[in-house]
Amino acid sequence: MAVKDYIRERFFPHMWCAGCGHGIILNALLHSVDDLGLNKKDMVMVSGIGCSARISGYVDFHSMHTLHGRALAFATGIKMSKPDLNVIVPMGDGDALAIGGNHFIHAARRNIEMTAIVMNNRIYGMTGGQFSPLSGYGAMGTTAPYGNIDHDFDVVDLAVAAGATFVARTTTYHVHELSDLIQQAITHKGFSVLEVLSQCPTHFGRRNKAGDAVDMLKMYKKRTVRIGSDKKKADPDLIERGVFVKKDFPEYCREYDQLILKARKKK
């Protein structure tokens, strides 16, 4: 199918700013779904609130635009009640890890099969540029006018510690890698976390003198390396990309099926 067959043309043009990285993620996601040959009828997208969250309206899946930070909780109800559905949960960085931090770690702990995509632009874009838990020390934001003194989470470390069984990271510059990782995340039988560094030239770029969208993409190219690259040894501040964790571990819905068998015997 053509990519346009996966979108709801009625709802375009989209509301993202010129140069925003989120459209690149949407594009890679649609290509991934097409490459995997997935049926739209089996696809559910659940999002929270923020710029990233608007992605769910644009795809021709069963889609739910929920509450700030709570997308994974809604998605858990959907997946548990209909485990055959393929559930994708795109989230912003503040959405996933500030207001939704608790839901994030518990969904990872349960290892329920769904794909959490953290669209990390390091800022609250929709509300106009406040610092997020992923902005990092020293970053500028409208609520950090003297520089941010909050330290950031490492999404990958957090997801691994919480028990996610597939954890990966890439950027909007590395589009083929992005599509490949989305496919791996979707097909993984467990809770998958994919962090995608996504540029926000309007708020993060402007306030942090990171240049325009092209400059920010070039920075992703320059400041990230594949896992295990020698460059990282020479420059520890480089950000690693690739698959950090991929392991087989009992999946929650299948565990519950076993529990039902036990309960029925007891009956």
Add this chain to the structure above:
Amino acid sequence: MNKRIKFIQGNDVCVEAALYAGIEFFAGYPITPSTEIAEQMASRLPMIGGKFLQMEDEISSLCAIIGASLTGHKSMTATSGPGFSLMQEALGYAVMAEIPCVIVNVMRGGPSTGLPTHAGQGDVNQTRYGIHGDHSIIVLTASNHQDIFRMTVEAFNFAETYRTPVILLLDEMTGHLREKIDIPEPGNIALVKRLRTAVKSGIDYHPYLPREDGRLPMSDFGDEHRYNVTGLYHDMWGFPSDNPKIVYGLIRHLVDKIENNSHQIARFRKYHVKDADVLLISYGASARSALHLVENRRRRGEKLGLLELQTLWPFPVDIVREVCKEIKFTVVVEMNMGQVLQQVRLAVDAPEKIFLANRIDGELITPTDIRNILRVIQGKGV
């Protein structure tokens, strides 16, 4: 022995009734005095292939049952004061997105952590006004096990009929009280099935286009029709809109679909109301004491009656006004500072004839407490 007759807690009755109504999904978080509902669900639901989830908090519990409801499964959660406060955000979402589900609030004394193991009825206004924004909502309650059963089933029925969250407002006293329940035979209480769309695959389905009767046929997530669900004001496609006409139409629809049907939703019991010259109005555990006093005084020839409310919201204004018309004076019996009292005073023609008999110390209001108030009103002294 008749297996349908049981001697169990009110919370367990609620579980039996939810199973009778066809519940398939429950998500919750432990909190006194509602925990027995979660415990029983954890045990019973998997036996019938249903799902029980213990979530990380009450916020996610309500979110999860909303998600499950969208896939076509009857869903419920249960909580108490602090947990119910946490649920307000997702409750508003369920109202806005019109997702059928049942939320049980087994009241404790509040505010805050309050009195976890004592009786209180202080959440009446929160069930109505807890969420931000204009809306209408259905809130049911009951005072004895047979009625807890019926009201739980009604809650599921109303949720499906009006495509809305319904709150079942119980209290610690009835929730933990053990008494006899005769579980109705299957079929004795009619069940409302989900209204699903007849629109065929390939033809446009409008998830938020009400029929002439105000009802909106649903399509399950996972079925042929794919649509968007949002907590933003939305058009008939479920897509966000701030068009004033669409905003006006939606808020009117959300309020009217419930307020215009308040007569269908009103549930109540009348005891000796016909010839009464003094009337008690009560609900939940308080109504047990009120009824006891009424029966007692009737034996002495006193013309005391009781109107027991089972639908608290939308408030049954017409029924209350009608019943109070010929009454010398009315006493509202409740365990709060007068939350239903306010509504009764707004409903009647002579608010100066409406009085309050309450207890707010965590103890059950007794028939003696009510009698003492009656004596004061009648100028007899205590």
